[in-house]
Amino acid sequence: MVTVTPKTVVTMRLKAACPSHSRTDVVVRDLRSTIDEPVERGGTNQGLTPTETLMASLLACTNVITHKVAEKNGVHIESMNVRLEAQFDRRGVTLMEEIEVPFPAITLHIDMVTGADPQAVEKVKRELGMFCPVSKVLRGGGTEVKELWNVRAP
DSSP states (O other), rough: OOOOOOSSOOOOOOOESSSSSOOOEEEETEEEEEOOHHHHHHOOOOOHHHHHHHHHHHHHHHHHHHHHHHHHOOOEEEEEEEEEEEEOTTTTTSSSOOSOOOOOOOEEEEEEEEEEHHHHHHHHHHHHHHHHHHHHHHHTTEEEEEEEEEEEEE
């Protein structure tokens, strides 16, 4: 029998064309995404802003990692919704001054429906913070990331 060991470190490769000062067309694998600024900031409003993309990444990573750790711990998630509120210090992006922590605080609101026992759910909550790479990067950069869970039975 041949044992295949998964790679633990991989190289991500993305590329971007920059057709204007505000629009960035990103290509990764066989996917394309546009990141842009709103019209009032000189963009064409064809996609999320770079900072909105970062926040969207946190929402998506929260979803993926919560489901992974739930499966690992035998927790079946009936449904889940995530939203966030982020404090954004815009002095840096407006070139007023350098800001050490542009997002001082982010609050994630995680609504989950599950019939799992409370101890298993607590383990899922704990492991989300351990394994979500986007959350870890933000926390490592000085952002306080709070998770407010609303867990209810089906």
